[in-house]
Amino acid sequence: MIRQLSRPHRNRGDRIFQGWTWLMAATVLALIGLLLYELVLGALPAISRFGFGFLTGQTWNPVSGQFGALPAIYGTVVSSLLALAIAGPVGLLAAIYLAEFAPPWLDGPLSFLIELLATIPSVVFGLWGLYVLVPVLRSPIETTLHNTLGFLPLLGCTPLGLGMLAAVAILALMILPYVTAVARDMLRAVPDDQREAMLALGATRWEMAWKAVVPYARSGIVGGMMLALGRAVGETMAVTMLIGNRPEISACLFSPSYTLASQIANEFTEATTDMYVSVLIELGLILFAVTLILNGIARLLVWRVRSKS
Amino acid sequence: MTMNHYRWRKITNVLMVGTATLSATLAALALIAVLAFVLVKGVSALNADFFLRLPTPVGVPGGGVANAIVGSLIVVGLAALFAVPVGLGTGIYLSEFGDNRFGDLVRYLADVLAGVPSIVMGIFAYIIIVARQGHFSALSGSFALGMMMLPAIVRTTEEMLRMVPNTLREGALALGVPRWRAIVSVVLPAAAGGVITGIMLAIGRIAGETAPLLFTAFGNPYWNTNVNEPVATLPLTLFTYAISPYDDWQSKAWGTALVLVGLVLIANLIGRRVWRNVGAQK
Numbered sequence: 001m002i003r004q005l006s007r008p009h010r011n012r013g014d015r016i017f018q019g020w021t022w023l024m025a026a027t028v029l030a031l032i033g034l035l036l037y038e039l040v041l042g043a044l045p046a047i048s049r050f051g052f053g054f055l056t057g058q059t060w061n062p063v064s065g066q067f068g069a070l071p072a073i074y075g076t077v078v079s080s081l082l083a084l085a086i087a088g089p090v091g092l093l094a095a096i097y098l099a100e101f102a103p104p105w106l107d108g109p110l111s112f113l114i115e116l117l118a119t120i121p122s123v124v125f126g127l128w129g130l131y132v133l134v135p136v137l138r139s140p141i142e143t144t145l146h147n148t149l150g151f152l153p154l155l156g157c158t159p160l161g162l163g164m165l166a167a168v169a170i171l172a173l174m175i176l177p178y179v180t181a182v183a184r185d186m187l188r189a190v191p192d193d194q195r196e197a198m199l200a201l202g203a204t205r206w207e208m209a210w211k212a213v214v215p216y217a218r219s220g221i222v223g224g225m226m227l228a229l230g231r232a233v234g235e236t237m238a239v240t241m242l243i244g245n246r247p248e249i250s251a252c253l254f255s256p257s258y259t260l261a262s263q264i265a266n267e268f269t270e271a272t273t274d275m276y277v278s279v280l281i282e283l284g285l286i287l288f289a290v291t292l293i294l295n296g297i298a299r300l301l302v303w304r305v306r307s308k309s
Numbered sequence: 310m311t312m313n314h315y316r317w318r319k320i321t322n323v324l325m326v327g328t329a330t331l332s333a334t335l336a337a338l339a340l341i342a343v344l345a346f347v348l349v350k351g352v353s354a355l356n357a358d359f360f361l362r363l364p365t366p367v368g369v370p371g372g373g374v375a376n377a378i379v380g381s382l383i384v385v386g387l388a389a390l391f392a393v394p395v396g397l398g399t400g401i402y403l404s405e406f407g408d409n410r411f412g413d414l415v416r417y418l419a420d421v422l423a424g425v426p427s428i429v430m431g432i433f434a435y436i437i438i439v440a441r442q443g444h445f446s447a448l449s450g451s452f453a454l455g456m457m458m459l460p461a462i463v464r465t466t467e468e469m470l471r472m473v474p475n476t477l478r479e480g481a482l483a484l485g486v487p488r489w490r491a492i493v494s495v496v497l498p499a500a501a502g503g504v505i506t507g508i509m510l511a512i513g514r515i516a517g518e519t520a521p522l523l524f525t526a527f528g529n530p531y532w533n534t535n536v537n538e539p540v541a542t543l544p545l546t547l548f549t550y551a552i553s554p555y556d557d558w559q560s561k562a563w564g565t566a567l568v569l570v571g572l573v574l575i576a577n578l579i580g581r582r583v584w585r586n587v588g589a590q591k
Contacts, residue, residue, distance in 0.1 A: 013489045021402035038436045039436075093333070097329035113337055117343075119513055119577055121518070123551070124570060173343070180336065204319065206325040268431075288425060288426065
């Protein structure tokens with residue numbers, strides 16, 4: 001920061017100190033490089049063996065050496081998107097309430113609660129889901145849906161409790177605090193001129209929030225949701241405990257499924273052959289790539305709002 | 310027509326403000342429900358043995374998770390021992406010397422690292438430590454957790470150091486001390502509170518991580534303080550108990566969850582307390 005103020009580093013202590021900090025920074029760089037290198041290297045046998053067919057294959061049979069990643073990719077995409085479809089609107093509405101309508105005294109406790117929830121470990125959400133959420137889901141919720149609307153393929157299979165719907169529900173709950181927190185910060189960053197101008201035109205409070213405040217912060221809110229989506233995609237423990245763990249693609253919401261993260265978590269220690277391990281590493285590589293893209297887009301959107309305000 | 314339109318707008322307003330309020334209430338209630346269950350079901354599983362004894366085999370009543378508590382402290386402590394010096398040094402570099410291409414690259418890649426899913430970090434630790442050594446170990450778990458702490462420490466250190474006014478640096482340099490002295494004795498102490506808060510929050514976050522430990526620290530039903538061998542940790546013990554079919558283990562899972570959440574909260578509260586104290590000084 002004050003490079004201009006001092007002469008080039010003649011002092012020996014300075015050279016050692018700067019060298020040490022540079023070394024630490026280089027270590028971080030090297031570790032990240034090593035991470036990428038080792039992942040690609042580990043996945044290489046699987047990549048060269050199965051090629052692009054790996055991404056579209058639906059059979060997963062370690063005994064016969066057949067591996068297809070499509071069920072896990074499908075499960076990851078569907079569970080995360082559905083979770084966002086629930087947590088996104090609810091989180092945005094909750095953020096609008098917090099930023100625009102809530103009495104000031106409520107702000108402290110609610111913000112504290114949100115921050116508290118962000119610290120609760122995923123495995124604890126999994127425990128809660130397994131023993132509190134799943135029994136309620138199985139009956140009455142899933143059973144009722146199945147009995148009344150069972151003719152739809154979406155609700156046609158036997159309700160087990162464990163399955164896609166349980167994973168979606170717990171993911172939605174887990175990303176809700178993130179969506180709310182980011183959206184609230186983004187709404188807070190909107191200048192008051194926007195609100196005053198809209199109210200001066202005779203708008204109701206809701207019209208003010210929805211037509212003058214939310215559009216102004218739109219790209220930041222979307223960025224927050226992408227960030228939450230990235231979290232949902234990489235979420236492992238809670239999903240592994242609730243999704244039922246079966247590598248199958250099914251249109252039914254109640255059926256057991258798999259995600260990339262939970263398939264790795266479940267099978268890594270059981271992988272007996274080198275090819276099996278390599279296949280699981282490739283799943284990790286795919287997961288990494290997906291979160292990288294999502295986070296990149298998210299950061300760009302959030303950054304645009306921050307630099308605007 | 311205009312009257313109707315006006316009434317419609319008022320109704321929409323009431324409805325939507327109501328929906329927003331309801332959303333916030335529902336979100337808060339659902340999350341309170343999680344905490345309440347952990348507290349109520351957890352407390353009934355706790356007793357002195359729970360903190361002091363080893364796990365018992367299935368069917369044998371009693372026993373506790375003492376080894377997992379100690380194991381978690383070891384694994385998290387080692388992770389901090391690895392991540393804090395590297396993260397701190399990198400943060401100092403970025404803030405004090407890093408306005409260049411290399412600094413930008415490190416900053417960008419640290420951001421990328423922050424987004425790596427925890428299970429992928431577990432795979433990385435498995436490949437470079439477990440697979441090479443041929444056995445699971447506490448050390449490999451610590452490495453995975455340390456990698457997860459790194460980006461948070463790097464970022465908070467840089468941000469906190471950048472918040473220190475330049476007049477402090479100039480004042481120190483004007484007294485004739487070398488730059489490293491100015492940084493170590495003036496800039497760092499001024500930012501210490503924020504940096505410590507960042508470190509404590511990072512510790513709180515990784516203490517509950519389970520996925521990276523599945524195939525690194527692995528778990529161990531016995532006492533182990535040898536970092537080169539598998540070790541029990543609270544999150545993994547909780548996972549094993551939770552998915553077991555035995556009532557006794559399931560009840561212990563709630564107890565473990567309470568202890569784990571308690572530890573994470575303590576780390577967070579310490580962090581926030583430090584932050585508040587620093588804020589009060591200014």
